[in-house]
Amino acid sequence: MNGADFFLVVNFSIGLSFAVVFLIVSTRSRSRIAALWIAAAYAVASFSTISELLVAHTEWVKLFAVAAFATVLAGLLLIRVGIGRLYGVPASPVLLVTFFCVSIGLDLIIYDLPRGSWEHSLGYQTPFALAIFVSAAAVLRSSRRTAIDRVMAVLLVAAGLQFLVKAVAAVEVGAGQTAADYVHSYYALVSQSLTGVFVVIIGLMLLSVFVLEIMAEERSNSEVDALSEVLNRRGFDNHCEAALRRVRGPHAVVLCDLDHFKKVNDTYGHYSGDCVIRAFAELLRASAPENAVIGRLGGEEFCVLLPGVPSDAALMFAQAVRGSFAVQALPSMPQGFRMTASFGVAAFHNAVELPAAIRNADGALYEAKASGRNCVRSHRERSGVSLVML
Numbered sequence: 001m002n003g004a005d006f007f008l009v010v011n012f013s014i015g016l017s018f019a020v021v022f023l024i025v026s027t028r029s030r031s032r033i034a035a036l037w038i039a040a041a042y043a044v045a046s047f048s049t050i051s052e053l054l055v056a057h058t059e060w061v062k063l064f065a066v067a068a069f070a071t072v073l074a075g076l077l078l079i080r081v082g083i084g085r086l087y088g089v090p091a092s093p094v095l096l097v098t099f100f101c102v103s104i105g106l107d108l109i110i111y112d113l114p115r116g117s118w119e120h121s122l123g124y125q126t127p128f129a130l131a132i133f134v135s136a137a138a139v140l141r142s143s144r145r146t147a148i149d150r151v152m153a154v155l156l157v158a159a160g161l162q163f164l165v166k167a168v169a170a171v172e173v174g175a176g177q178t179a180a181d182y183v184h185s186y187y188a189l190v191s192q193s194l195t196g197v198f199v200v201i202i203g204l205m206l207l208s209v210f211v212l213e214i215m216a217e218e219r220s221n222s223e224v225d226a227l228s229e230v231l232n233r234r235g236f237d238n239h240c241e242a243a244l245r246r247v248r249g250p251h252a253v254v255l256c257d258l259d260h261f262k263k264v265n266d267t268y269g270h271y272s273g274d275c276v277i278r279a280f281a282e283l284l285r286a287s288a289p290e291n292a293v294i295g296r297l298g299g300e301e302f303c304v305l306l307p308g309v310p311s312d313a314a315l316m317f318a319q320a321v322r323g324s325f326a327v328q329a330l331p332s333m334p335q336g337f338r339m340t341a342s343f344g345v346a347a348f349h350n351a352v353e354l355p356a357a358i359r360n361a362d363g364a365l366y367e368a369k370a371s372g373r374n375c376v377r378s379h380r381e382r383s384g385v386s387l388v389m390l
Helices: 003-024 030-058 061-087 093-110 118-143 147-172 186-222 233-246 261-268 270-287 311-324 351-370
Strands: 249-256 293-298 301-306 342-348 377-382 386-388
Touching: 003 030, 003 186, 030 061, 030 186, 061 093, 061 118, 061 186, 093 118, 118 147, 147 186, 233 293, 233 301, 233 351, 249 270, 249 311, 249 351, 261 270, 261 386, 270 293, 270 301, 270 311, 301 311, 301 351, 311 342, 311 377, 351 377
Parallel strands: 342 377
Antiparallel strands: 249 301, 249 342, 293 301, 377 386
16 A cells, blocks of 8 residues: 555545544534534545545546546535535535536546646646635625634635645646556645645534534523523623623613512412413513513522613613513413512613622512512612602
């Protein structure tokens, strides 16, 4: 086995290994279909190395030479499909199939041309470069703008350029007189080495994108209350910090507590109580502004951060939620049953004041409870706690 044969076997092993890894990733990633397409891409492309070995060691040279070209190109186009699914920039199946068929036709046309000619070298390598470039374009066109996405685009462009560099090298250095000679040439050794490097780098970068996505989803799940589907206490604290960095004050925070909730559990059971919790959380999500942060702090207590919302608007929000909930029919509860909630509102100006604002809102909520429930109280710095009647 010469050096080129060795790298062909190595590249085959690398391709299949990445195919298996992406299959495993697909079981955990929310971008499951994208991972499956990329797994298929690596699996298909890896068989180009087997075809190239068969070119050198069988009599069916042209058949396996065209098969090697076709499997590499198919793998690159499948990567475009996977990247399109991952980045939300879908590929046109008709265009990809048309491009594939035209490229195979071109390969058959140039097959008998001298392998060291510009016509053959560019005709052979350009379809690979174009297939990689359209993947890079998909990444650049997507709405994702993280550092790893930019690096991915740069790597794809570099991978596409290396195919064009190979075309120049084939002319300048020589790639053998025939397809069978290619495997034993110095050019093949360098070409396969370079291909192996890009296969590994791009595979690792794609894996990094999937792993970061899985980690973000796991983190998101750990911050979401499973019952209400709003943030839990940990998630609420983390999202508040980010939300307040994006918007300048004034801000407001609203604490909400369901009235006599224990009686619901005691009378109608915990399933009915869970339905009430979910209904109230849904009302908060439907009523709150898009940039609001909603959390269930525990039991029947909720908190809503309203970034960039002055106290008067926050009071109107709380009063609107109170009024809507008081007349809302609740699932799993008897016909005519109604539930109420109490609210405490506090205003503040920056993130440093948020803990104090939550304490102030809690004081206002306590006053609302003490005043008969089903009402809104607002904390005022100078005049203490005041009742809001709207």
